[in-house]
Amino acid sequence: MGFTASRKIGNAVIRNRAKRRLRSVAAAILSREGRSETDYVLIARATTVDRPYVALITDLNAALRRIDPAQRNNQSGAAEAD
Secondary structure, three states, rough: OOOOHHHOOOOOHHHHHHHHHHHHHHHHHHHHHHHOOOOOEEEOOOOOOOOOOHHHHHHHHHHHHHHHHHHHHHHHHHHHHH
């Protein structure tokens, strides 16, 4: 798993905050929804720091469904019910 935040989104404090938020979301979602032996790279955007945590969770779930829609269709309902 990798996390990246370019200088475009802000100074070091902002970049580190964005990466911490991405790590938290990844720990919550990828531990149960991620595929083993798969590399994931999460890229921080300018809105990552201000975006509500629940929206970040929803964004990652949507991204996982786009990557592998057949596998995620059955699991997405259970994940959203949690």
